[in-house]
Every structure is written in C-alpha cells, then in structure tokens.
Amino acid sequence: MIFGENFRIAFRALWANKMRSLLTTLGIVIGVAGVIGVVSIVQGLQHLLTKQFEGLGANFMIVQPRQQFGGPGMVQKPVRLTWDDGLAIRDAVAGIERITPQVFGAAQVKYRDRVHSSFAIGVNQDWPAVNNFAVDRGRFFNKLDLDRRQKVAVLGLDVVDELRLADPLGKEIYLGSVPVTVIGVMEEKGQTLGQNLDDLIFVPFDTALGVFGRSAAEQVQLRLRLEGTDDVDQVREEIRQLLRRRHRLADGDPDDFQIVVQDEILEQTNTLLGAVTLVVAVLVGISLVVGGIGIMNIMLVSVTERTREIGIRKSVGARRQDILVQFLIEAVTLSIVGGAIGLLLGYGAGRLATSLIPGDLPPAHVPLWAIVIAFGFSTVVGVFFGIYPAGKAARLDPIEALRYE
C-alpha cells in the first residue's frame, strides 16, 4: 500500500548520505562489475571460438605430439611426431581424404628494406582444403612445387600490407635468410584467439624446415580431413594403434600423441572457459558476501542513528511491517544501485579490455542471463543482509525510541 512511499523515503535517506551510501555499496559494485566484466570477455571468446571451429566441420582431425610428464624420476621421454608418421597414416588408414603436416613458428620476413615479424607455417598442398582456407590471388603451391622443393610462398593479407607489396605476385622476399618467391595471397580470414590468421606466410613443408631447423621435423602437427563424418571414431582408433606401433609404445605406456576432433576442441574450450567462469563466480560470490556484510553494517548504524525517527514514525501510526519494509527497501536499494553501477562498470571494463588488446579479442558480449543474475544476486544480498537490521528497527519500542538521544 505504501510501497512507493517507502521507495521515496529510502532514496531520500540514501541521498542524504551520498558518500556513505556509495562506499557501502562498493563491495556490490566490484562484485557485479567482476562478474559482468569476465562474463562479457569469456562469452565473446566462446562465441568466437565456437564459430571458428564449427567452420572446420565434424570430419576434421588434428594429431599432435603430447609431452608426457611424470614417470620414474620425472624423466621426460622425447616425443616425436614426424611427417613419416603422417605418410604411414595416409597409406594404412582407410577413410582419409587429405592429410597435411604443419610446422609453425615465428619468422621475420623482409622485402627490400621493409621487415615484418610474422609467422611461418610449413604445410603441403592439401592444407587449404583441410582447413577451409582459400586463395584470393595467384595460387597455392602444388605437389610439384613440394616435390621440387621450390622456394615459394603464399602470403596472408596482413603480410602483404605490412611489406607494402602493391603487386605481390612474383616478388622475391626473404623468410629469415631464405629467399622465396610469392605465388599467391590468401583470402581474408580474420583473427582468432591469440592468432591473426591473416598474418601468416605459407611455405612448403621442407622449406619451413629449412627456416626452423631439422629438429622441427620431429614435432609436426598432422591435420586431416576425413571422407565422411560417420567413421570418425574408427579412423581415430586405427590412427592411434598405428602410431603406438610406430612409436614402439609398450602396453602400459600412455600415448605420446594426441588426436583431437572438432567436438573435442569445442568441448575443451568450453571446459576451460567454464572453469574460468566458475573461479570468477566464486570470487564474485565472496565479494558479494563481503559487500552484503558492509550493507548490514551500515544499516545497523543507520537504524541506531535513526532510532528517534523510528519512534516518531511509530508514534504517528507506523506498524512494525511499515518500518521493516522501509529499512529493507533501503538495503535493497543500496545493493541494486550498486549492482547497476557494477553492471555498467563491468561492461565498460570488458569493452575497454577487448579494445586495448589489439586484434586478439572478440568484442565484449554481455548475455541477458548475466544481467539477470547480477541484479538477482544484488537483490538477494540486499534482502538477506538487510533483514536483520530492518527487523531490529521494526522491533524497537516506540517509547524507548522517542526517548533516545
């Protein structure tokens, strides 16, 4: 009945102590800002990663070396995965459409006096088809180029821009100390987590080994495109058995390689991001509790300070519940205003973070559920920590309260 009136009273009381109200609600502000900030970044990442990997398709597979830790005396057995393994897989396992090796590393490119720090990626002719990449101008290298160990390169768009190659095809550039001829430019691909897919120099596998050194040949990643999506599990198991034989692993030994399919990549990123979210949720929970205790503290102070006001209100006819609701609304208003400020701050921080880190992060994205949760928790905190001081106020004896100095 007098609910609206109580809101007005609450706002007036809080406004009368602006600084105190602001400091009191800071815990809630930080808690909610934290959850919104992190959720916005994580959600953006998830959004982008999902998009990225879903594009690869369900018949995409990666085989990569996996270092094993532990064992007697923490000795690390060197793990190897070579293109010979890849060729053996291609020849022995049915159902594989294409397979490419991939070695990857930082490399300097130079054209005349212009130098650019970029990344070289050594692959074979099947790489674009396996990874759903396409050439924009010129061509990708073919089997003949690889067999003849041609010193050719296909550039990402950003490399072309950085070297200011107006007409890149046919130009000779230096990859480290190795001169290569540009034969193509890749289509624009955008950016993914930690990697600009347009800042790449594609070179034949052997050429890359020339740049990175022969040791890179033992740490090769294999990327496969299967003929269909139905026999993914079977292909995977056959590859696994083959590699275990080739690597002479005993029955009890763990795999020294890892086979990843698209579903697992998504699952892994989701698990990781979920873990991050959980940790943040715990931290935010703690800060909300601390914020709530701050609100309870200041509400108790406020009840004591306003004992006389409570007495006056009771003497003119305020019932217990009127006083209870008045102070409860005050506590909830404090925490909700804190939640709203936190929401804006968190969103701002998320946007700021994504814009400050150049190119690597997707735009901040605040899902509706995060907003609902932020306000929901603020309200719950306000009610939970406000009920005790409000109850104390409501139970005050009017005669005592009127006498209070």
Add this chain to the structure above:
Amino acid sequence: MALIELRAVRKIYEVGSETVRALDGLDLDVERGSYAAVMGASGSGKSTLMNLVGCLDRPTSGHYRLAGTAVEDLGEDELARLRNREIGFVFQTFNLLARTAAVANVELPLIYAGVARRERRERAREALEQVGLGDRMLHQTSELSGGQRQRVAVARALVNNPSILLADEPTGNLDTATSREIMELFDRLHGAGNTVIVVTHEPDIAARTHRQVVLRDGRVVADTESGP
C-alpha cells in the same frame, strides 16, 4: 460512555531487582470534547499515563477503553492503528523529522493511514494553515523557530482528525511568549470541538484548561473541574 475509561489500571516495571509501580490502581474518565490537564511531580506516573492513553504501551493489569475499544487486548499492529486514527501526539521536544520540510512532517500520519499523495498534501496544507504556518509549508524544520516547530507538531497531531490531542509538556522547551501562543492554539482547538489533554507541571498552563487531574504515586489524588 466516556471517550477514555481507565479502570484499576496498574503499570509495573522491573528496574533491576526493584519493582516500580508507575501506575497503581488508577481510575479516570475523560469525556469527548474535554480540555484537561494532568499534573503531578516527576515520578508521579504522568508520563506512564500518557503512554498508556496514547496507546504506546499497555497496562500490566486493569482496563482501558478508548472510544469503546478495549486497548489492553490489542496487538502491536492494532495499537499502531489506534495511534494513527485516534491519537495526536505533541511532545515537549517536538519530535519532528530533521532535514524534512514542514509539510512532509505533517503528512506523516496520513502516509501510514494510506491516504493518497495529492489528498495528503492538501490536508497537510490545511492543517498548517490552521496553526498559522500556511506560508512556511516548504521550510525545513531546522529553519523554523521553537514555537513554529511546535506548531508544525500540532498540525501533525491534528491532520488525521484524531479523537484526542495528547500534549506532553508542550511548552517545556519554549519561552513564555511562545508558550502562551501554543496554549492559545490549544484553546482554539478545544473551542473547535477537539478533546485536548495536556500533561504539565506548570500551574498557569493547567489553569487554562477546564479540568485538573493531579497524580501522586500512580493514583489520582485530586480531580477538579474549573471550566464552563
């Protein structure tokens, strides 16, 4: 039937190990339209009587009927309702809300009576005009003199048309001239048909009323009518 009927009312407090009989078998009737003073030395039970009559408290034993309602049987919320509808308090220390406009103070009982905003403001304005503060509506209470503050308190007491105006040492914090002003205001309100009860220890204040009830040790020891 009298407006106020007190029968064999006792109010007993335990203070530490001591038992204080603040009211000890008090009988009192007050008719509607009365103008009465309650007098007595400090400790005679004046304040306790005021708290009981004002429904801020309940007797330990005995009966209190206010306008036919048996107060001793009521719960907290019903007491609050009675205070809201039937009682208008005027305190020695004014008891206005600080940092709040005069009109908002006067509106307070109407808020708890559930009166809508616009009507509230209108009735508060009328009450302030009645006490001669129509031009001070929006002044903060801190900007008003003592006499003006007490008049705001009287307006607040009046605004919900209570059965009784209950004033506890209303002039205790005021100088002589202002005290006279306030008492003239009470005279006028009584003249307009209000029931006014003033608790005071000042004989000249009591002399303005038409009935003087004297308490000692929680009982009525003298009850004289002097009015018309």
